Amino acid sequence: xxxxxxxxxxxxxxxxxxxxxxxxxxxxxxxxxxxxxxxxxxxxxxxxxxxxxxxxxxxxxxxxxxxxxxxxxxxxxxxxxxxxxxxxxxxxxxxxxxxxxxxxxxxxxxxxxxxxxxxxxxxxxxxxxxxxxxxxxxxxxxxxxxxxxxxxxxxxxxxxxxxxxxxxxxxxxxxxxxxxxxxxxxxxxxxxxxxxxxxxxxxxxxxxxxxxxxxxxxxxxxxxxxxxxxxxxxxxxxxxxxxxxxxxxxxxxxxxxxxxxxxxxxxxxxxxxxxxxxxxxxxxxxxxxxxxxxxxxxxxxxxxxxxxxxxxxxxxxxxxxxxxxxxxxxxxxxxxxxxxxxxxxxxxxxxxxxxxxxxxxxxxxxxxxxxxxxxxxxxxxxxxxxxxxxxxxxxxxxxxxxxxxxxxxxxxxx
Amino acid sequence: xxxxxxxxxxxxxxxxxxxxxxxxxxxxxxxxxxxxxxxxxxxxxxxxxxxxxxxxxxxxxxxxxxxxxxxxxxxxxxxxxxxxxxxxxxxxxxxxxxxxxxxxxxxxxxxxxxxxxxxxxxxxxxxxxxxxxxxxxxxxxxxxxxxxxxxxxxxxxxxxxxxxxxxxxxxxxxxxxxxxxxxxxxxxxxxxxxxxxxxxxxxxxxxxxxxxxxxxxxxxxxxxxxxxxxxxxxxxxxxxxxxxxxxxxxxxxxxxxxxxxxxxxxxxxxxxxxxxxxxxxxxxxxxxxxxxxxxxxxxxxxxxxxxxxxxxxxxxxxxxxxxxxxxxxxxxxxxxxxxxxxxxxxxxxxxxxxxxxxxxxxxxxxxxxxxxxxxxxxxxxxxxxxxxxxxxxxxxxxxxxxxxxxxxxxxxxx
Numbered sequence: 001x002x003x004x005x006x007x008x009x010x011x012x013x014x015x016x017x018x019x020x021x022x023x024x025x026x027x028x029x030x031x032x033x034x035x036x037x038x039x040x041x042x043x044x045x046x047x048x049x050x051x052x053x054x055x056x057x058x059x060x061x062x063x064x065x066x067x068x069x070x071x072x073x074x075x076x077x078x079x080x081x082x083x084x085x086x087x088x089x090x091x092x093x094x095x096x097x098x099x100x101x102x103x104x105x106x107x108x109x110x111x112x113x114x115x116x117x118x119x120x121x122x123x124x125x126x127x128x129x130x131x132x133x134x135x136x137x138x139x140x141x142x143x144x145x146x147x148x149x150x151x152x153x154x155x156x157x158x159x160x161x162x163x164x165x166x167x168x169x170x171x172x173x174x175x176x177x178x179x180x181x182x183x184x185x186x187x188x189x190x191x192x193x194x195x196x197x198x199x200x201x202x203x204x205x206x207x208x209x210x211x212x213x214x215x216x217x218x219x220x221x222x223x224x225x226x227x228x229x230x231x232x233x234x235x236x237x238x239x240x241x242x243x244x245x246x247x248x249x250x251x252x253x254x255x256x257x258x259x260x261x262x263x264x265x266x267x268x269x270x271x272x273x274x275x276x277x278x279x280x281x282x283x284x285x286x287x288x289x290x291x292x293x294x295x296x297x298x299x300x301x302x303x304x305x306x307x308x309x310x311x312x313x314x315x316x317x318x319x320x321x322x323x324x325x326x327x328x329x330x331x332x333x334x335x336x337x338x339x340x341x342x343x344x345x346x347x348x349x350x351x352x353x354x355x356x357x358x359x360x361x362x363x364x365x366x367x368x369x370x371x372x373x374x375x376x377x378x379x380x381x382x383x384x385x386x387x388x389x390x391x392x393x394x395x396x397x398x399x400x401x402x403x404x405x406x407x408x409x410x411x412x413x414x
Numbered sequence: 415x416x417x418x419x420x421x422x423x424x425x426x427x428x429x430x431x432x433x434x435x436x437x438x439x440x441x442x443x444x445x446x447x448x449x450x451x452x453x454x455x456x457x458x459x460x461x462x463x464x465x466x467x468x469x470x471x472x473x474x475x476x477x478x479x480x481x482x483x484x485x486x487x488x489x490x491x492x493x494x495x496x497x498x499x500x501x502x503x504x505x506x507x508x509x510x511x512x513x514x515x516x517x518x519x520x521x522x523x524x525x526x527x528x529x530x531x532x533x534x535x536x537x538x539x540x541x542x543x544x545x546x547x548x549x550x551x552x553x554x555x556x557x558x559x560x561x562x563x564x565x566x567x568x569x570x571x572x573x574x575x576x577x578x579x580x581x582x583x584x585x586x587x588x589x590x591x592x593x594x595x596x597x598x599x600x601x602x603x604x605x606x607x608x609x610x611x612x613x614x615x616x617x618x619x620x621x622x623x624x625x626x627x628x629x630x631x632x633x634x635x636x637x638x639x640x641x642x643x644x645x646x647x648x649x650x651x652x653x654x655x656x657x658x659x660x661x662x663x664x665x666x667x668x669x670x671x672x673x674x675x676x677x678x679x680x681x682x683x684x685x686x687x688x689x690x691x692x693x694x695x696x697x698x699x700x701x702x703x704x705x706x707x708x709x710x711x712x713x714x715x716x717x718x719x720x721x722x723x724x725x726x727x728x729x730x731x732x733x734x735x736x737x738x739x740x741x742x743x744x745x746x747x748x749x750x751x752x753x754x755x756x757x758x759x760x761x762x763x764x765x766x767x768x769x770x771x772x773x774x775x776x777x778x779x780x781x782x783x784x785x786x787x788x789x790x791x792x793x794x795x796x797x798x799x800x801x802x803x804x805x806x807x808x809x810x811x812x813x814x815x816x817x818x819x820x821x822x823x824x825x826x827x828x
C-alpha cells in the first residue's frame with residue numbers, strides 16, 4: 001500500500017572491538033579494547049545502521065531474531081519491539097528484560113535510520129522534530145593510568161591526582177569547548193577525588209561540575225563529599241547504591257542526585273519517586289530499548305518533575321548521532337549529556353567530519369536518517385579485531401587485578 | 415532536502431454543530447446541538463483533518479496560530495506544539511495549559527493524517543506501528559429524556575429507570591456487539607443508578623461494567639455504591655472529586671478507580687500516585703495534546719503501573735479514527751475505550767462505511783493517514799448549523815434548568 005518499499009530485506013549483527021584508554025572506575029579499569037555491536041539493515045537500496053552495547057548475542061540467537069525481523073516494516077518499530085522481545089523470551093530464556101531491551105535498541109535505531117533515509121528526513125524529524133539544533137555534552141574526565149599495562153604512555157598521559165585531572169580537563173576543553181564537566185569517581189580515595197573536583201572548580205569557576213562514583217561510597221562518605229563540595233556541584237551521580245540509600249542521601253544533603261544505576265527500568269520510577277531518591281534520570285537509549293522509549297522515558301520524567309540527561313558507555317559515532325537526534329527532540333533536556341566519544345573517536349566507523357563536538361555541543365546532522373555514513377571497511381576492520389581478541393564480555397575488574405591482585409569490585413568501597 | 419514536500423500550505427479551523435440526544439449527566443443534560451471543531455491542513459495536494467473539542471477559538475487567535483503554522487513541516491509536530499503553545503501564550507493569555515493543549519490536538523492529528531497520506535501509511539504506522547488490528551470500545555449508556563424539550567421522543571426513547579437502561583443496552587449491544595458497558599451516572603439518585611447497573615449485571619452476567627458519576631457523590635455515597643455493586647464492577651470512574659478524595663475511596667473500598675477528572679494533566683500524576691488515588695487513567699488525545707502525547711501518557715502510566723483506557727466526549731468519525739489509530743499502538747490498553755460515537759454518528763462528516771463498530775470493536779482503517787475521507791459538503795452543512803445556532807460553549811446546566819429551574823451543578827450532589 002505504501003509508495004515506499006519499507007520491508008527489511010537483510011539484518012546483520014556485527015560485533016566490534018576498538019581501542020580504549022585505561023580509564024578507571026569503581027569496577028576497575030577499561031581494557032585495551034572496548035566492545036560494541038552494530039546492527040545493519042538493508043531495506044531495498046537503503047542500508048541503515050544502529051549501534052548497541054557489547055553484549056554480543058550468540059549466533060543462534062541472532063538467527064532467531066533475524067527470522068522475525070526479515071520482512072517486517074521498518075516503520076513498525078512497535079511490532080519489531082514486541083516480536084524481538086517474544087523471540088528472545090523463547091530462545092534465550094536466561095536474558096532478563098534489560099538484556100532484551102539492550103538487544104532491541106540498535107535494531108530500533110537502525111529502523112529509524114532506514115525510515116529517515118527512505119523519507120529523506122533526519123531521524124530527529126522522524127521522531128517528531130528537533131526542538132534544538134545542537135545538543136550539549138559534558139567533558140567526561142577519568143582518573144587514568146599513563147598507558148595500558150606493558151605499554152608506553154598514551155597521548156592523554158596519566159591522571160592519578162588533581163593536577164592530572166585538571167590537565168585532562170584542559171585538553172578536552174581546549175579541543176571540544178565543553179562547558180560542563182563530569183568526573184568519574186569511586187576509583188581513588190574520596191579525599192583525592194574531592195580535591196580534584198575542587199581544583200577543577202578553582203580553574204573553571206562557575207562551570208557546572210558533577211561527580212559519579214557509581215555507588216562506591218558509603219552513606220557517610222556520600223554525605224561528607226556533598227558537604228565538602230557544596231555549591232560547586234551541579235548534581236551528584238549515584239553516590240550510593242539503591243533507591244533507599246539514594247533517598248537517604250538526598251534527604252540528608254538536599255543535593256540533587258542523578259542516576260543511571262538505581263533507575264534503569266520503567267518499574268524503578270515509582271519507588272524512586274516515592275523515596276524522592278532521584279532528581280535527574282540519566283537516560284541511555286541503549287538499555288532503555290531505543291530512541292522512542294527514550295522519548296517515553298523523558299516524557300515520564302517530565303510528568304513526574306524529574307530532570308533528564310544522558311548516560312554514556314564507550315561508544316562510536318553511530319551512537320553519538322543517535323543520542324544527538326533523540327536529545328534534540330526531548331522537551332526538557334536540562335543538562336549536558338555524557339559522552340565517551342573523545343576517548344574512542346579515533347577508531348570510529350563513521351566518515352570523519354560528520355559529527356564534531358564544538359563549543360561543547362554536537363550540531364544535529366542534517367542528512368537523511370542518522371546523517372552519518374558508515375565506512376564498511378572500518379567496520380570490517382573492527383570486527384576482525386573483535387574476532388582476534390576472543391573476548392565477548394567487558395571485564396574492568398579482571399584487568400585491574402592484573403595490576404592489583406587484591407582489587408575487588410565489591411561496593412561500597414569507600 | 416526531503417523528497418516529500420511536507421510544508422503546510424493552508425490551515426483552517428472549522429467549528430461545527432451536530433445533533434445530540436438529551437443525555438443526562440452530573441452537569442445537566444446534552445443540548446440538541448453538540449459543538450466540535452475540525453482542523454483542515456493542505457500540504458501540497460494532500461488535504462488532512464483533525465477533530466477537536468468545541469471550544470472554538472476567536473478568529474483573531476486562529477489567525478495568529480495560522481501565522482506560525484503555515485510553512486512548518488508536518489513531520490515536525492514537536493515544533494508545531496511548541497510554536498502553538500508560544501503563540502497562544504502571547505495572544506490569548508487567558509488560556510491555561512489545558513486550553514492550549516485542546517487547541518493544539520486537532521492540528522497534531524491533522525499533521526499526522528498528512529504525514530500518513532504523504533507516505534501512504536496509516537497513522538498507526540506513523541506512530542510506530544499497530545500492535546492490534548481492532549480497538550475495543552464499550553457501550554456508553556446514559557439516562558436520557560425521551561426527546562429534547564418540546565420535541566417528540568427520539569428513536570432511542572426514554573431511559574429514566576433501570577428498565578430503560580437495560581433496553582438502551584440491548585439496542586447498543588444488538589447493533590454494535592459491545593462486550594463491556596459504561597453507565598454515565600451522577601444524574602439520578604444513587605439507589606436508582608445502582609439498581610440500573612445491577613439490572614445490567616443480571617441481564618449480561620460476566621460483562622465488565624463501569625459506572626461514572628463525574629464526581630457527583632459524597633465519600634459516603636461512593637463507599638456505599640462500591641459495597642452494593644461489589645464484584646459487578648470492572649472499575650468505578652470518578653466517584654468523588656479530587657485526588658485526595660479518590661485516594662480515600664480506594665483505600666476504604668479497594669475498588670479500582672478510573673479518572674478523567676482528577677488526572678487531566680501530566681503534573682497530576684505524581685500526587686495521584688502518592689495518594690494511590692487512581693488505578694486507571696482515561697486518556698483523551700483531545701485534551702492531552704494529541705496522539706503522541708497520548709502515547710507518552712500511556713508509557714508514563716505503564717511505567718507507574720497504572721492502567722490506561724480512553725475517555726470520550728460527543729464526537730464524530732475523524733476523532734474515532736484518531737482514537738483507534740493511537741489505541742492500536744499503546745502497549746497496555748487493558749480496557750475497552752469509551753466512545754459517544756453511536757449517539758452522534760448520523761451527522762458524521764466522514765464517508766459512511768469507513769468506520770464501523772462490530773463485535774464491540776473498530777477495525778483499524780487501512781487506508782493512508784487516518785483512513786477516513788471527509789465529506790466537505792457535510793462539513794459545510796454542520797458549519798452552517800454552528801453559525802445558525804449562535805452558540806460557542808457547551809451548557810448542559812442551562813439546558814437542564816429549562817426543565818428544572820432549581821437544578822444546580824454544584825458537586826457533590828448525592
